[in-house]
Amino acid sequence: MRNKLLAILLCLPMLFIGICTAHAESADVTYTVAQVRSLCDGIVAYSGAQSFIDGYLRSNAGTTAEFYAIAVSQSGDYDFSSYEDALLSYLDTHEVYSATSREKYALALAAAGSTDSYISDTADEAIGELGVMSLVFGLHLLNNGYDSDLYSADGLVSELLSWRKSDGGWAVMGSYSDTDVTAMTLQALAPYYGVRSDVTAAVNEALDKLSSMQLDSGGFKTMGAENCESAAQVIIALSALGIDPQYDSRFIKNGNSAFMGMMQYHLSSGSFAHTGASANDTATMEAYCALVAYQRMRYSQGSLYQLDHVNHSAPAPVTKGNNSDNSGNAGHLSAPSRSSSGNGGNTSNDTNNSNNTSRPDSVQTDSNGNRIVIINGQRYIEATTASGEMVTVNVSETEAPVSNETTQHAPTYGGFQPAATADMRVAASTADGGGKASYKPYVILGIVLSASAACAVLYLLKKRNKKNYIAVAVIAAAGVLFILLTDFQSPDSHRESSVTDGDLTVTLSIRCDTIADRKKVNSFIPDDGVILDTTTCHASQGDTVYDVLQAALSERDIPMDNRGANGSAYIAGINGLYEFDYGDLSGWMYRVNGDFPEVGCQSYYVQDGDTIEWLYTTEIGKDLE
Numbered sequence: 292m293r294n295k296l297l298a299i300l301l302c303l304p305m306l307f308i309g310i311c312t313a314h315a316e317s318a319d320v321t322y323t324v325a326q327v328r329s330l331c332d333g334i335v336a337y338s339g340a341q342s343f344i345d346g347y348l349r350s351n352a353g354t355t356a357e358f359y360a361i362a363v364s365q366s367g368d369y370d371f372s373s374y375e376d377a378l379l380s381y382l383d384t385h386e387v388y389s390a391t392s393r394e395k396y397a398l399a400l401a402a403a404g405s406t407d408s409y410i411s412d413t414a415d416e417a418i419g420e421l422g423v424m425s426l427v428f429g430l431h432l433l434n435n436g437y438d439s440d441l442y443s444a445d446g447l448v449s450e451l452l453s454w455r456k457s458d459g460g461w462a463v464m465g466s467y468s469d470t471d472v473t474a475m476t477l478q479a480l481a482p483y484y485g486v487r488s489d490v491t492a493a494v495n496e497a498l499d500k501l502s503s504m505q506l507d508s509g510g511f512k513t514m515g516a517e518n519c520e521s522a523a524q525v526i527i528a529l530s531a532l533g534i535d536p537q538y539d540s541r542f543i544k545n546g547n548s549a550f551m552g553m554m555q556y557h558l559s560s561g562s563f564a565h566t567g568a569s570a571n572d573t574a575t576m577e578a579y580c581a582l583v584a585y586q587r588m589r590y591s592q593g594s595l596y597q598l599d600h601v602n603h604s605a606p607a608p609v610t611k612g613n614n615s616d617n618s619g620n621a622g623h624l625s626a627p628s629r630s631s632s633g634n635g636g637n638t639s640n641d642t643n644n645s646n647n648t649s650r651p652d653s654v655q656t657d658s659n660g661n662r663i664v665i666i667n668g669q670r671y672i673e674a675t676t677a678s679g680e681m682v683t684v685n686v687s688e689t690e691a692p693v694s695n696e697t698t699q700h701a702p703t704y705g706g707f708q709p710a711a712t713a714d715m716r717v718a719a720s721t722a723d724g725g726g727k728a729s730y731k732p733y734v735i736l737g738i739v740l741s742a743s744a745a746c747a748v749l750y751l752l753k754k755r756n757k758k759n760y761i762a763v764a765v766i767a768a769a770g771v772l773f774i775l776l777t778d779f780q781s782p783d784s785h786r787e788s789s790v791t792d793g794d795l796t797v798t799l800s801i802r803c804d805t806i807a808d809r810k811k812v813n814s815f816i817p818d819d820g821v822i823l824d825t826t827t828c829h830a831s832q833g834d835t836v837y838d839v840l841q842a843a844l845s846e847r848d849i850p851m852d853n854r855g856a857n858g859s860a861y862i863a864g865i866n867g868l869y870e871f872d873y874g875d876l877s878g879w880m881y882r883v884n885g886d887f888p889e890v891g892c893q894s895y896y897v898q899d900g901d902t903i904e905w906l907y908t909t910e911i912g913k914d915l916e
Contacts, residue, residue, distance in 0.1 A: 320551055321537050324589050327582050331366065333561025334579045335359075341369050348374040353381030357399035358576055362583040364402040365595055371403035379407060388809070389874045389909060390420040394428035401435055402598055414439040418447065422913040423454045423463055423472060424876060430479040431596045448483055451476060452493055459493075459500035463911040467889050468500055470511045472911075474524035481531035481594050494532065498541065501525060507545040510552030514880075515891020516861045518566050519574040522553035523581035530584040531594035550585070553578055565854055566861055573871065734774050742767035793831035795899045799843050800825045801865060803907035805914050806873050813867040822849065822866050830897050836881055837862075837893040839903060860893040868907060877909040887912060 322330070335343045340363055348356040348363070352374055360374055378400060387393050397413040414437040418429030426447060433444040442450065454461055454476075460468025461476040477497055483490040504511060511521035526549055529536045536542055536549035543549075556564040556574060563578040565571035584595040593599055745763045749755070804820030816822075828839050837853075837860045844851045844865070852864035862879045863870050870878030881892050882904040888895050897903070908915050 320554070321548070322550065322554075324586060327586050327589075330557070330561075331579060331582050331586070334575060334582075335363060340367060344369055344371060345373045349377045352377035353385060353396070355572060355576070357395050358580055360399045361402040361598075362580045362595065364404075364598070365587060365592075366583050371405075375400060375403045375405045375407075378403070379405075379409070382409060389876065390417040390425040391428055391876055391910070392874045393417045394425060394432060395875060398428065398431055398596070401432070401437075411437055415441065418442055419450065421910055423451070423461055423476070424911065424913075426451050426454070427475050427479045434479070434482050434596065435598050448480065448487065448490060451480065452489060455493060455497075459496040461497070463913055464916060465887055465889065468497075468504075470501065470504055470513050470521045471524050473497055473501060474521075474528040477528040478524075478531050478594065478596060481528070482597070484532055498532075498534075501528075502541040505542060505544050505549065506552070507547065508552055508555060509542075509544055509547030509549055510555065511549075512891075514861075515889070515894045516566055518861070519553055519556035519563050519571070520565065520577045522549060522556075523574075523577040525549050526553060526581040527584040527595055530581075530588035531596075533588060535588070536585065553581060567854065569854070571854070735771050738767050738770045738774070793829040793834065795830040795832065795834070795897060797828050797830055797839060797897050797899070797901040797903055798825050799823065799828050799839055799903045799905075801840075801849075801905040803868055805907055805909055806868075809873065812869075812872045815867045822868075823847070834897055835893050836883065836895045836897060836903055837891075839897060840881075840892065840905060860891060862892065862905075865905065865907075873907075873909045876911045876913075877907070878911075879905060880908050880912055880915065881905050882915070887915075 344360075344363060348360050348371075350356075356374065357378075360371065360378075363369065364371065378396065382396060387396065393413045394417055397410040397417075400407055400410050410432070414429070414432045417425060418432070418439050418441045419426050429439070429442065430444065430447050430451065433439060433442070433447060439447075451461075456462055456466060456468045458468050460473035462469040462472050477494060480490055480494060484494050485491055501511075505525075506512065506517060508517065509522070510517045510519075511525055512518070513521045525542070526536045529539070529542065529549065534542075537551075538548070553563075556566075556578070558564060558568070558570055560570060562570040563574040565574040580595060587593060587595065742763050746760055749759050749763070800821075801823040802821050803816060806816070807818065807820035823843065826843065828843055830839055840862070841851065841853075843849075849866050850864075851862065851866075852869065854861045854863045862881075865879060868879075880887060881895075883895065883897075884902050906915050
């Protein structure tokens with residue numbers, strides 16, 4: 292009897308682990324507002340946000356702090372004077388070449404409550420000076436009440452609409468829509484959705500385009516590689532339009548929402564990865580912006596770039612009615628009063644949902660920094676417990692969480708999430724970037740089930756000595772540990788192609804002449820901007836642009852930083868020159884036979900006679916046209 296009991300006890304834990312592993316792979320994951328707040332805390336401690344401003348933001352003003360500053364400003368009321376002083380000092384001592392960089396600094400100053408003339412000067416001088424992105428960021432400035440000698444808000448909206456691609460979205464260059472540029476354009480156009488009929492029609496088409504570009508993982512690609520930042524930009528855009536990226540069926544693929552498309556890159560450290568499993572500063576920053584944007588949407592507080600709580604010197608925008616067309620809409624338009632039903636402006640559904648939504652009467656902050664939400668006269672408090680858990684509770688009782696059921700449009704919770712309770716389906720702290728498909732859970736499940744079967748066989752054969760079961764458990768545990776500590780790759784993903792031989796002949800060049808006249812970030816950047824002059828390379832059928840680049844650089848001992856994963860190479864740096872070294876829109880792009888392909892370099896297969904160029908851009912290719 293003792294041996295029988297021991298065998299059963301040894302089998303049960305392994306069966307339990309197997310069941311939990313299988314469930315973790317199939318569970319639909321959603322996040323409550325309290326969990327989203329907790330995710331934000333993992334990046335910027337809620338109780339220490341002021342320290343973050345006076346520390347990290349002040350120290351990194353002008354380099355990596357600006358979008359953090361905008362998002363932190365939009366998450367609560369803080370003193371940004373130290374950051375403002377540091378950023379103005381940076382601008383006094385640095386020459387800013389890029390129009391979009393100037394607009395970014397102006398928006399950060401506006402978010403910090405600054406009244407410095409740099410903001411209005413930028414609105415007068417930089418808007419539209421460098422392609423579609425300078426129109427996008429310029430419109431954010433005008434949406435916040437600043438005037439421009441170059442454009443009226445209405446004229447700028449019309450200009451942005453004229454940049455649309457034939458497939459319904461936007462891109463910096465080329466004929467096809469880009470995920471990031473489309474999403475960022477929608478963020479700027481959001482205040483005019485439902486106000487101007489041409490904007491409403493264009494936004495609806497762009498939403499359909501983004502929906503068609505979504506992957507089964509819930510995520511999105513840019514330049515052929517799925518990444519965290521693209522999903523984050525889509526979440527910011529959907530939130531600005533009042534569309535819930537966790538529940539709207541247009542943005543749920545294979546059971547995975549757009550929100551999960553971003554959360555698959557979440558790491559246990561609280562940061563986010565770009566494509567693989569390593570923390571990335573830019574991915575973390577953009578994910579934080581997306582989390583704040585989503586939280587604001589749920590609280591009906593407006594979009595990420597609607598700086599309605601900041602007191603600055605710009606005049607208040609003029610609120611227009613819900614006009615059916617754009618006639619007579621000269622001057623500024625402010626964000627219309629719009630339902631947060633999340634159905635993308637579908638009037639009939641707004642009407643159907645309007646009676647079921649409960650909106651906060653007011654949102655306050657108490658002396659301890661806790662958020663107080665008043666709904667129908669009842670007080671709800673969002674706070675952090677002593678153990679670090681974020682909770683949202685009614686003063687008198689604990690409410691049930693929002694249903695996780697996926698609906699055609701957003702669920703009828705309005706802009707407020709009731710209390711987070713113990714029966715939440717998934718805690719935010721369990722998200723560890725594991726949303727991507729992995730062989731490991733299945734192998735572990737197989738080991739556990741095999742060990743359980745072995746124990747059952749031993750029992751049936753009446754080999755009930757406890758040492759037999761202990762041996763099986765030890766072997767199974769060793770197998771599980773081995774799988775967890777190793778990472779097998781397929782031959783294709785591990786292949787390092789040598790393209791010195793082959794029946795195809797291509798040419799390759801690597802240049803950074805766009806920054807040849809600027810201050811060098813390292814001594815390896817050549818004066819003429821030519822890292823590799825036009826060189827003949829040999830390749831074989833099935834080799835990609837990435838294979839050619841990798842082999843050529845390896846032969847010449849030129850360093851390259853590939854931060855991609857799973858067959859999607861992402862070239863972050865070549866010869867010590869990295870993305871973002873010369874502004875937010877800088878990085879490496881490749882061109883084949885004079886055209887910029889719409890896929891990543893590891894998905895473009897070379898042909899005999901191809902001319903391959905790797906070029907460094909400071910404006911996402913605009914300076915390469």
